[in-house]
Every structure is written in structure tokens, then in C-alpha cells.
Amino acid sequence: MIEYRNLRVALLGAGSVGAQVVSLLLKHGDELAQRSGAGLELVGVAVRDIDAPRSAEIPKHLLTTDAEGLIVGADIVIELIGGLEPARSYILQALNSGADVITANKALLATHGPELFDAAEQVGAQLYYEAAVAAAIPIIRPLRDSLAGDRIRRIMGIVNGTTNFILDRMDTAGESLETALKTATELGYAEADPTADIEGYDAAQKAAILASLAFHTTVPIGKVYREGITSVTLEQVDAARKAGYVVKLLAIAERLVDKETGTEGVSARVYPALVPRTHPLATVHAAKNAVFIEAEAAGDLMFYGAGAGGIETASAVLGDLVSAARRHVIGGPGLAESTDANLPILPISSVTTRYQISLSVVDQPGVLAAVAMLFSTHGVSIETVEQTVAQPDPLTGEMAGMPGATLVIGTHEASESDLSATVLALGESSVVSSVTSVLRVEGSE
Amino acid sequence: MIEYRNLRVALLGAGSVGAQVVSLLLKHGDELAQRSGAGLELVGVAVRDIDAPRSAEIPKHLLTTDAEGLIVGADIVIELIGGLEPARSYILQALNSGADVITANKALLATHGPELFDAAEQVGAQLYYEAAVAAAIPIIRPLRDSLAGDRIRRIMGIVNGTTNFILDRMDTAGESLETALKTATELGYAEADPTADIEGYDAAQKAAILASLAFHTTVPIGKVYREGITSVTLEQVDAARKAGYVVKLLAIAERLVDKETGTEGVSARVYPALVPRTHPLATVHAAKNAVFIEAEAAGDLMFYGAGAGGIETASAVLGDLVSAARRHVIGGPGLAESTDANLPILPISSVTTRYQISLSVVDQPGVLAAVAMLFSTHGVSIETVEQTVAQPDPLTGEMAGMPGATLVIGTHEASESDLSATVLALGESSVVSSVTSVLRVEGSE
Known part of the structure; x- marks a missing residue:
């Protein structure tokens, strides 16, 4: 034979x-x-x-x-x-x-x-x-072969072990980004020059590969939107935990329709995002990797394992x-890499996500109404608001920081451009002392 | 072309x-x-x-x-x-x-x-x-192709959605097995005749397929050891939760060496087992499926998703x-299903696992020593013991049940035959009122 x-x-x-x-x-x-x-x-x-x-x-x-x-x-x-x-x-x-x-x-x-x-x-x-x-983790073959009869909507991957290790340390051990990076380096999870990892370049390369494969379309690395984890603070991680989220650096490849132009295309992007603790990706700890796939017929799938070594x-x-x-x-000829779908690559401005925004505001009547008005003027719809008024220290009676209140605002899906305009306006508003955190929210509960 | x-x-x-x-x-x-x-x-x-x-x-x-x-x-x-x-x-x-x-x-x-x-x-x-x-869930291709260059040690799968739904309801909603089965039937997760699911026949078929593929060896269904979930009690599920475990019906395919004979072979088996809450399989809820693979080079992998529909x-x-x-x-001829390894199929008696055994014992001095002696006589090594003495009701001063104590004993790895002999001896011992639960423990923390 x-x-x-x-x-x-x-x-x-x-x-x-x-x-x-x-x-x-x-x-x-x-x-x-x-x-x-x-x-x-x-x-x-x-x-x-x-x-x-x-x-x-x-x-x-x-x-x-x-x-x-x-x-x-x-x-x-x-x-x-x-x-x-x-x-x-x-x-x-x-x-x-x-x-x-x-x-x-x-x-x-x-x-x-x-x-x-x-x-x-x-x-x-x-x-x-x-x-x-x-x-x-077998991911290329499942995408190329097993899911070839399906239509993939979205891939969200934790594809960089170094950054996942750092974010996990911040979440579980309360370490600052700097300390967690030091720990990662000591344990061999980060290289001497960690730029490629913590600035998201490594994850962006993987996002390009996953997007190309999932959507049968050539996605060049230059078209992948990228933010690293260097600006993620321990305060953000702590606030996320209290709100039922965990911060993860996600590589996302998505098939979507630009709402302005009606163009259907592919978005590939990398950024730190809030993930609900109930989402399977939230269970990915230390330097482990996982790729979560949402497909039209197959539903939700996740592939989990060691992402390096x-x-x-x-x-x-x-x-x-x-x-x-x-x-x-x-024998037989090889199979050409399929890029027949040839979908356009959409810029980050085509993407809509939910956001969570933290603000320090002056503590006076009407602030919430003023802030809410700014959101609605820019077409961003608010889903949740949590207001914390600064309390004097119970022992000393002194105020811990500035007098004022903190607002944590969760939005419905909003476009990047509407959100940017909102954040700009918030920064210029007289009732807002500072915008302390802006994070995207990915993955449903 | x-x-x-x-x-x-x-x-x-x-x-x-x-x-x-x-x-x-x-x-x-x-x-x-x-x-x-x-x-x-x-x-x-x-x-x-x-x-x-x-x-x-x-x-x-x-x-x-x-x-x-x-x-x-x-x-x-x-x-x-x-x-x-x-x-x-x-x-x-x-x-x-x-x-x-x-x-x-x-x-x-x-x-x-x-x-x-x-x-x-x-x-x-x-x-x-x-x-x-x-x-x-893509599992056949990953096993057949992606992991073809590796050596698989063990597969543990939650491969039956009906039983996972039932066990999850018992764990999260406190329902009895009977009630949870009724819920499953109402929601369409269980068939009118649920025998194939709850008695483990469906999982056993999948265990045979996974074992055949993973170990390049024909594993006939008749050689798969099988226990269903019908004897799992709410008390066992509650006790498991308190001890940091969750009860899951596992389909296990393992390459192992029989310690008596030195024969290397394949074990395929299905039974309800205690899984540590920190294990990735413990996060698989409702009717979801997941397959956890331990490979020599790749390490631990998990594939998660919808197992039916x-x-x-x-x-x-x-x-x-x-x-x-x-x-x-x-073109080109097909690829024959590889069964070249042709390993022997080992019986359940070749398998060693950890166990957790609950006993009602009389409350008198020397009971623990007597019980411990029974284990050691049969070659089963004890890892943990937890003793709970029945307390009178704080309000009425009455004893809730029989006077006596409960012992929960966790063992080191023991063979099926040694464990069976131990349980038999415990049942005949004058200091033991009853053996209330015997469950295997699978998956390291």
C-alpha cells in the first residue's frame, strides 16, 4: 500500500x-x-x-x-x-x-x-x-481544519505568558507592575529586555496570525492596534477585582461591521481589558495561555495550556x-493558505466595546448630572454608576486625600471615537478633577 | 494547479x-x-x-x-x-x-x-x-495531529453534559440527584430515558474513542470500566465542597504500568471522582464539556466548549x-487509523488513585488507632484524617443522630484491590458503624 x-x-x-x-x-x-x-x-x-x-x-x-x-x-x-x-x-x-x-x-x-x-x-x-x-496549545489546526465548516465571530486570546504572569501577580499578590515584572524576571518568565512582551508586540504578532487564519484574510502586523500593559496600575487591578473583573492583556480578532460605513471586515487588536471573573478566560493564571473562540455554530470554545517553554x-x-x-x-500537492475571503481590515475606530471609566470629581450637588450629560452629548450610553464619597479616616478624623468623590462609570457599547471625545470633554470639565482610569470591558458574564 | x-x-x-x-x-x-x-x-x-x-x-x-x-x-x-x-x-x-x-x-x-x-x-x-x-470541541484532530509528536500520559474528560449538569446543580443549587435529574429533563438536558447518560454508558463510549486515539491502540468498549452517578449523594457533594473538591463524572484514558506485573498498558474508565476546586476541570459548569490532557512534552492542556446540541x-x-x-x-490515499502501538488494555485493578473515605465510628478511645491499623494492614497509606465528633444540638441539648464520630480519611495512591479489601474490613469492624462514602480523587491541585 x-x-x-x-x-x-x-x-x-x-x-x-x-x-x-x-x-x-x-x-x-x-x-x-x-x-x-x-x-x-x-x-x-x-x-x-x-x-x-x-x-x-x-x-x-x-x-x-x-x-x-x-x-x-x-x-x-x-x-x-x-x-x-x-x-x-x-x-x-x-x-x-x-x-x-x-x-x-x-x-x-x-x-x-x-x-x-x-x-x-x-x-x-x-x-x-x-x-x-x-x-x-493546538490552535492552528483547530482553526484551519476543525472550524473550517463554521463561521468564527471572535477570538480573544491570552497569548503572552509574561504579561499574564505580571497581571496575575498584581491581582493575586497585590504587587505593583514594577515589582511583578521583577518577580517575572527572577523566575524566568520575562526576558532581560521585556519590551516585546509588556508593550504588546508579541501578542500583536499572534493576533495577526490568528486573525489571518480565522477570517481567511491576510492581516498584516502593521494593521493590528496595540496597547501594552505598562500603564496598568495596581489601583485599576484592585478596583477591577472589587467590581467582579480581572485585568487581562487580550489579543482580539473579530469579524465586525463598521457602524458608520456599513463595511464588514476584520479587526485585530491588543490591549489590557476588564474580563468578568465568571468568564473562562478569568481562570487563566500565572504564565498560562488560553484562546477563547466564539463561533456561529460551535458556540464558545476555549483552548488552554502552556504558551511558552x-x-x-x-x-x-x-x-x-x-x-x-x-x-x-x-503525496499530493500542499494546501494553499486560504485568504479567499479577503475581508477589509478595519481600524480601531470601527470597534465598539463597553468601557469602565473612573473619575475624581468635586463633591457638590449636580456633579453626577453634569457628568452624565457629557456622556450623553457624545453619544455614549451609561449602564452603571458607582459613586464613592471620600470619608474622613475613622481614627484621626482627617481626610485621606482630596475632598471629593470618585465615580466609576460603566458604559454600554460605545465606539472608540465617541469614547475618546467623551474622555477629552471630561478632562476639560470643571466638575472633574481627573480621569483616573479608562479600561475596555470584553467578554460577557 | x-x-x-x-x-x-x-x-x-x-x-x-x-x-x-x-x-x-x-x-x-x-x-x-x-x-x-x-x-x-x-x-x-x-x-x-x-x-x-x-x-x-x-x-x-x-x-x-x-x-x-x-x-x-x-x-x-x-x-x-x-x-x-x-x-x-x-x-x-x-x-x-x-x-x-x-x-x-x-x-x-x-x-x-x-x-x-x-x-x-x-x-x-x-x-x-x-x-x-x-x-x-475540536479534540479528534488535536489528538491525532497536533499531539502526534508527543506522548500522552493521561486524558480526563467531562464528556457527558447531562451528568455534568446534574452534578453541578447538586453542587451549586443544593438539589438532590433526583431533583437535579428532573431539572435536567425539564430543561432538555436529559432524555426521557436518561440511563445512557447517568449510568455512564455514553461517557464510556467516548472514553474508548479517546483512549484508542491517544494511545494508538484499539480499546474496545467492553474493556472500559464504568460507574455512573446514580449512587452519588448530596451529602457527598456537600462534604466534597467543604473539603475543597467538586464531584465530576470523569472519562479517563491513561497510559500506566501495572505495579504487580510491570505491564505497560492503557486504562480506560469512567466514574464519579473528587476533583480539586483549583483544577481547570472544576470550572466546567452546567452542561459544558471539557477534555484535559496531560502530555509528556506539552504539559497540561484543556479543551472546553459545548459538548452537545x-x-x-x-x-x-x-x-x-x-x-x-x-x-x-x-488526492492521495487516506491515512489509516494508527493502532501501531497496540498496548495491552489493563483492567481497573491495575489502576492506583487516591481515595476519600467517610466512616461513622463509635465515639470511644482507640477508634482512630484501630481504623488506621486496618488501612495499614491492607497496604493503604493514609494522607489526611478529619474527625468530627457529633455535638448535641445547641438549642435542645439533644444529639442530632447516633452518638459517635465521623472520620473522613484521605489516602495516598492505592490500588483498587487494596482499597476494596480495606473497605470490606472496615465494614466488618466493630468500631465502624458504617462506611458512608468511598470516592476516588483525580487531578492534582
Whole structure:
């Protein structure tokens, strides 16, 4: 029936993921070959420095500094170098030679995805990238295959472990952002330069990939709206908890209709948002990842697991390796990445969400009416109001801060532009001392 | 490049799932065809009674009572009749004619799976069944493909919505099993005859399918150990809550080594168990389903969503339809269901778990020592003991029940046989009035 083939596998990169791929492949190679229907021969591992220390031992004879030479003649190339170049050139070389490619490189996919998928389609090769989003959590295949018969409305993902760890520490241990970041660094959850994580760049790359896949539309990284967590305060996290919410950095991909223009399109965005404690995403603690999907027929789904880590990411890479090997065995051309829907990408101004806004206001009659009027003038409808008047300290009789009151206002769905105009007007109002917090609310109770 | 083909799709059965498949296919047919690279022509829907009422409208000209005639000439056959016959014969007819088959029929797969997979392999056809376990939750593809490069240790699934609804009502609303079942029936979560659900037969079929897939080994339904929820009491649920646990009906598929014989094999089993409230499975409420996977490299993963429902199950069926259509377009023989590992199936006596046992004991000195001795004699190691002495009612001064004390004993991992022997000895002991509860504990905190 099926002819048994020996497939030549080339690995580029031997960092924490690459070293684990080698280790697992050497340990379970026979098992994986059995499942693939093909022999999996690791022909070499390209590295920059042969003598660099590795997180798992790699047989010396496999190591080479000649990546381009290694790619020649390989049936399957696994790219785990990261970054844009030389990863992009190596992948193009591999695809153009007809090899299937497996990558975990989210930055590259979010930036040069279409070029790579086109190159693959030209020669009927396949580009696999299960490890690029949420590491070991199977999310690419469920989106590409299992939900291919459904219509996805929205994806909300906790796809960055570092920021989830930090926000979770702020929520559960009462640490400030600065302290929580220090804890994350000490425990190895944050890198020396945490910018890519805490400013939301990493999550934005994943949002671009998820949106492209879910909506069969190319979503370039430049069109992903992005806010990081650096301005999230402990006060916001505490207030959120008291109100039944938790602050999470969400990567959101949504199919929506711009209310002004009537255009149906895709929104991809990343920002910290309030999530109801009763929502499944609120149960995702520490550095764990989860992807919550709202589909027309399937309803709500959630995928949960480790979103980083060498061995966890290696699991996803090896899953792709078995898939690629099976395809080599059964033959047939590859499947082009579907972007047939080709929906327009909508800007953040097309998005409507609920908001929660905290204000310090002067404590005098008529303030609430004045504030409410400002909201209604700008077309933002108020759902809830909670007013707290500053009380003197019960022991000393002194006022803790400024005399005045705090207003926490929850809105119905409002557009970004209406909300921005409202916040601007609030800042200029004589009854408002300061706008202390503006956060979006995502996910129904 | 790829030739555009028109594929003839035959549907057998138009119950709640079938009617939704027709409805979604007629609504989104063009979109699905685009994603498949093939036209999807629904050539007919076989039903027993053309005039029976349907949950969604089906064009009259599609309906036929001649299932066998409909199968002839179909490229893809969707079987949604359920039950063993005539479903089995129809599927065999379809496969033997070279058609790919999609089914949601867990009973049939758990009973005649190997026969059907063999028939498919003979002719190079494919048998898809994503909808057979946990409806819309993608679980088959993640297990078969995404985790194909990993080694699964254990799967714990809440795979029956009816029993999860009942246990959740007992836990959150304090209803008795009987009342909760009545509520479930009224709300449409339980069938008129709930036996298949509450006795664990449905969960056992899913356990057989999950175990077969996860461990690349044929696990027949007859080898799945099964206990339903009918003996779970409100007292047990209340006591579990106080101890930080929740009672869940779990379908467990595990790779383990029998400690007596040293044999490595697969255990598939279904029973109500105590799950720590901090475990992700404890957050699965109402009729929702979830599958928790422990893998060697990927670590812990959870898949969560709707485990039943016409339209939710239809989503999974249509995902399979797109997969089947793509395979028709790209060509190539099908992939045989992998059972290469061929591990032995271990009996329940090979399983070791932790237990929680509640006892009524006489209130006299030395009772705890006597009970502890019974455990140690039978090789069961005690981890925790909680003793509650019955107190007189503070108002009346009367004793509420028998004079005596309650002991709740948590054990370390113990074998089924050692535990059974211990419980037998406890029942015969003069210091023990009664053994009021024996429950397994699954899932670490």
C-alpha cells in the first residue's frame, strides 16, 4: 500500500526549543516514525557557534554552521532561529527547493507571512506553524481544519505568558507592575529586555496570525492596534477585582461591521481589558495561555495550556513534523493558505466595546448630572454608576486625600471615537478633577 | 494547479444535528466550497419518514427514504442516524464504494470502530468523526495531529453534559440527584430515558474513542470500566465542597504500568471522582464539556466548549466535510487509523488513585488507632484524617443522630484491590458503624 520512505530532516537553531526537539526526536524517533509512516532522519542542526552551551545535549556530529548547505537535499526543514533574517532567506531557500518547512517564528509570519505562503504554494510545499501561537496549545489546526465548516465571530486570546504572569501577580499578590515584572524576571518568565512582551508586540504578532487564519484574510502586523500593559496600575487591578473583573492583556480578532460605513471586515487588536471573573478566560493564571473562540455554530470554545517553554513548544514542532511526514508519504500537492475571503481590515475606530471609566470629581450637588450629560452629548450610553464619597479616616478624623468623590462609570457599547471625545470633554470639565482610569470591558458574564 | 471538482454529498438522518447540517450547508455553502476548493452538492437526505417534523426546514426534493440508493455515487456520506444498525451497514456500503464517511456516531465507533477503519483502509477512504466526542470541541484532530509528536500520559474528560449538569446543580443549587435529574429533563438536558447518560454508558463510549486515539491502540468498549452517578449523594457533594473538591463524572484514558506485573498498558474508565476546586476541570459548569490532557512534552492542556446540541455538533460535522473535500481535491490515499502501538488494555485493578473515605465510628478511645491499623494492614497509606465528633444540638441539648464520630480519611495512591479489601474490613469492624462514602480523587491541585 504505502511506500516506506526515509525523510531527511534539517533543523536550524538549537536554542531552548531546538535542543528539546533534538532530544525528543532522539528519544521517541521510532514512535514518531511509526505514526508518520516514514523514517525521520535528523541530518543536521545548524547553529552559529558549535561550542555554545545547550539546554539539552546534541550529538556533536550533527552540528554545523552551514545552514544553507544543510537545507540542500532536506525533505523537511525546521526553522527555530527566530527573528526576520536570516530566517526568512533560509525558509525561502527551503520552500523553493520543494522542502516542507516547520517554523515557530511568529515575528516572521506576522511580517512576511504572505510572501512565505506564496512561495510554498508555487512549489506545492507546506509551511507549518502550530508552535508560533500559544506554543503547545493546538490552535492552528483547530482553526484551519476543525472550524473550517463554521463561521468564527471572535477570538480573544491570552497569548503572552509574561504579561499574564505580571497581571496575575498584581491581582493575586497585590504587587505593583514594577515589582511583578521583577518577580517575572527572577523566575524566568520575562526576558532581560521585556519590551516585546509588556508593550504588546508579541501578542500583536499572534493576533495577526490568528486573525489571518480565522477570517481567511491576510492581516498584516502593521494593521493590528496595540496597547501594552505598562500603564496598568495596581489601583485599576484592585478596583477591577472589587467590581467582579480581572485585568487581562487580550489579543482580539473579530469579524465586525463598521457602524458608520456599513463595511464588514476584520479587526485585530491588543490591549489590557476588564474580563468578568465568571468568564473562562478569568481562570487563566500565572504564565498560562488560553484562546477563547466564539463561533456561529460551535458556540464558545476555549483552548488552554502552556504558551511558552522549550519542551512545550517542541511538542507543537514535532506534531507538525509528523503531519509533514505523513503528507510526504501520502503525496499530493500542499494546501494553499486560504485568504479567499479577503475581508477589509478595519481600524480601531470601527470597534465598539463597553468601557469602565473612573473619575475624581468635586463633591457638590449636580456633579453626577453634569457628568452624565457629557456622556450623553457624545453619544455614549451609561449602564452603571458607582459613586464613592471620600470619608474622613475613622481614627484621626482627617481626610485621606482630596475632598471629593470618585465615580466609576460603566458604559454600554460605545465606539472608540465617541469614547475618546467623551474622555477629552471630561478632562476639560470643571466638575472633574481627573480621569483616573479608562479600561475596555470584553467578554460577557 | 488544483482542479475544481463538484463533490456529491449524501446525508443520512435529519434529526437535530442533520437538520442543522442542511441549514448551515445551504446558508454558507459557497463559503465552505471556497475553503474546500471543491463544490459541495448536497444530493439528498435519507430519512425514515419524509413527512416527520424537522427542527430546521429541509427542501422537500432532497428528502428520500432510500438511503442505499442515495449512497450510490456519493463522494462523501454523512451518517447522522445514530445507533448500530442500519448505520453500520450504510457506512460499510459507502466506504466499500470508495466514498469518504463522516459520522457523529460514538456508539458505533466504540463498538465496531476497528471494522469500519479497516474497511476504510482497504479502499483508501477516510472516516471522520470529530463530532462523536464532545460535539463542537475540536479534540479528534488535536489528538491525532497536533499531539502526534508527543506522548500522552493521561486524558480526563467531562464528556457527558447531562451528568455534568446534574452534578453541578447538586453542587451549586443544593438539589438532590433526583431533583437535579428532573431539572435536567425539564430543561432538555436529559432524555426521557436518561440511563445512557447517568449510568455512564455514553461517557464510556467516548472514553474508548479517546483512549484508542491517544494511545494508538484499539480499546474496545467492553474493556472500559464504568460507574455512573446514580449512587452519588448530596451529602457527598456537600462534604466534597467543604473539603475543597467538586464531584465530576470523569472519562479517563491513561497510559500506566501495572505495579504487580510491570505491564505497560492503557486504562480506560469512567466514574464519579473528587476533583480539586483549583483544577481547570472544576470550572466546567452546567452542561459544558471539557477534555484535559496531560502530555509528556506539552504539559497540561484543556479543551472546553459545548459538548452537545444540534448546531454545535453540526459545526464539527461541517469541519470534517471541508477536510474530506480538501482531501478529494488534493488526492492521495487516506491515512489509516494508527493502532501501531497496540498496548495491552489493563483492567481497573491495575489502576492506583487516591481515595476519600467517610466512616461513622463509635465515639470511644482507640477508634482512630484501630481504623488506621486496618488501612495499614491492607497496604493503604493514609494522607489526611478529619474527625468530627457529633455535638448535641445547641438549642435542645439533644444529639442530632447516633452518638459517635465521623472520620473522613484521605489516602495516598492505592490500588483498587487494596482499597476494596480495606473497605470490606472496615465494614466488618466493630468500631465502624458504617462506611458512608468511598470516592476516588483525580487531578492534582
